[in-house]
Amino acid sequence: MSLAPHVATLGRGPGRSRSLSRAEAADAMAAMLSGEAAPEAIGALLMLLRMKGETADEIAGLAEAAQAACPVLPFAALDWPSYAAGRTRGLPWFLLSARLVAEAGYPVILHGWNGSEAAVRAHLAAAGIPVADPAGVQVALARGGIVYLPLERLHPALFSLLSLRSVLGLRSCINTVCRMLNPAGATASVQGVFHPSYRLVQADAAGLLGWGALTVIKGGGGEFERHPGKAVAGFGLRDGRGFERAFPAALTEVVRLSEGPSAGTTLGGLWDGTTPDPFAEAVVIGTAALALDTLGVPAPDGRARALWAARGTGRGVAA
Numbered sequence: 001m002s003l004a005p006h007v008a009t010l011g012r013g014p015g016r017s018r019s020l021s022r023a024e025a026a027d028a029m030a031a032m033l034s035g036e037a038a039p040e041a042i043g044a045l046l047m048l049l050r051m052k053g054e055t056a057d058e059i060a061g062l063a064e065a066a067q068a069a070c071p072v073l074p075f076a077a078l079d080w081p082s083y084a085a086g087r088t089r090g091l092p093w094f095l096l097s098a099r100l101v102a103e104a105g106y107p108v109i110l111h112g113w114n115g116s117e118a119a120v121r122a123h124l125a126a127a128g129i130p131v132a133d134p135a136g137v138q139v140a141l142a143r144g145g146i147v148y149l150p151l152e153r154l155h156p157a158l159f160s161l162l163s164l165r166s167v168l169g170l171r172s173c174i175n176t177v178c179r180m181l182n183p184a185g186a187t188a189s190v191q192g193v194f195h196p197s198y199r200l201v202q203a204d205a206a207g208l209l210g211w212g213a214l215t216v217i218k219g220g221g222g223e224f225e226r227h228p229g230k231a232v233a234g235f236g237l238r239d240g241r242g243f244e245r246a247f248p249a250a251l252t253e254v255v256r257l258s259e260g261p262s263a264g265t266t267l268g269g270l271w272d273g274t275t276p277d278p279f280a281e282a283v284v285i286g287t288a289a290l291a292l293d294t295l296g297v298p299a300p301d302g303r304a305r306a307l308w309a310a311r312g313t314g315r316g317v318a319a
Helices: 004-011 022-034 039-052 056-068 094-103 134-144 156-162 173-179 198-208 267-272 278-294 300-309
Strands: 078-082 108-112 146-150 188-193 213-218 232-238 241-247
Touching: 004 022, 004 039, 022 039, 022 056, 022 156, 039 173, 056 173, 056 198, 078 094, 078 278, 094 108, 094 146, 094 267, 094 278, 094 300, 134 146, 156 173, 173 198, 188 198, 188 278, 198 213, 198 232, 198 241, 213 278, 232 278, 267 278, 278 300
Parallel strands: 078 108, 078 188, 108 146, 188 213
Antiparallel strands: 213 232, 232 241
């Protein structure tokens, strides 16, 4: 499969080049995932897209082709991608938020890759979140309603494209495609970005793909994680229509996310109460509330606080 026509479309020069259509982008992704495209052409295509700036049509086409190449997964209510490098953040408190949503009775699939630092994966066990390959998702969801899928197990070909960052020296549209992968076809998704300009592109692409609900925020370290001391702007979809809302700060103090919780607080200790910390709790509860809002849960802030109070007791299951 040749990428040459798509490289030519993007790179003909001023006045002659143009963006790819959704169908062309899907064809380009299928070619890149096939293993038959020339590596030079893959690099050229990815860098041309980066220099131009990706459109919603391009991201939608790339994402739908990537999802079509995914293994079939069981139902999940909420898609939660995690693809930030994590260099500017502390512990991944959002993992506990995802677990709260699962305890409310909404199956959650997390998937991701955060580079060699293992900034997220090293804490999955402490958060009580199992890791599985696609064949083990059903069992994991049946046991606890939540699972984490490493991208290299979920979609090896897409992982290879994402790994080209170390070769090219720059991020590419593949980072955005991974966030838009939604491998289980969940009706709702939550996404964090580091660069605010991508919020609207991802929201518009989700609309083109026919998603029902999405919330995209500029989150802690690029993850879907809400800083309780700052107002956050949410973009995305509700009932398939464009959505934008400002969510107010939950705390009055101004502090960096990585400096807020006390040094001795751990994910496991925060969950079981052995290392309580008001700031970290506010991160977890506020992030869970945004996810519940995306799922259409009434009074999500109060629901998140109730779930936190009842965590681990089995009393948080949704009606």
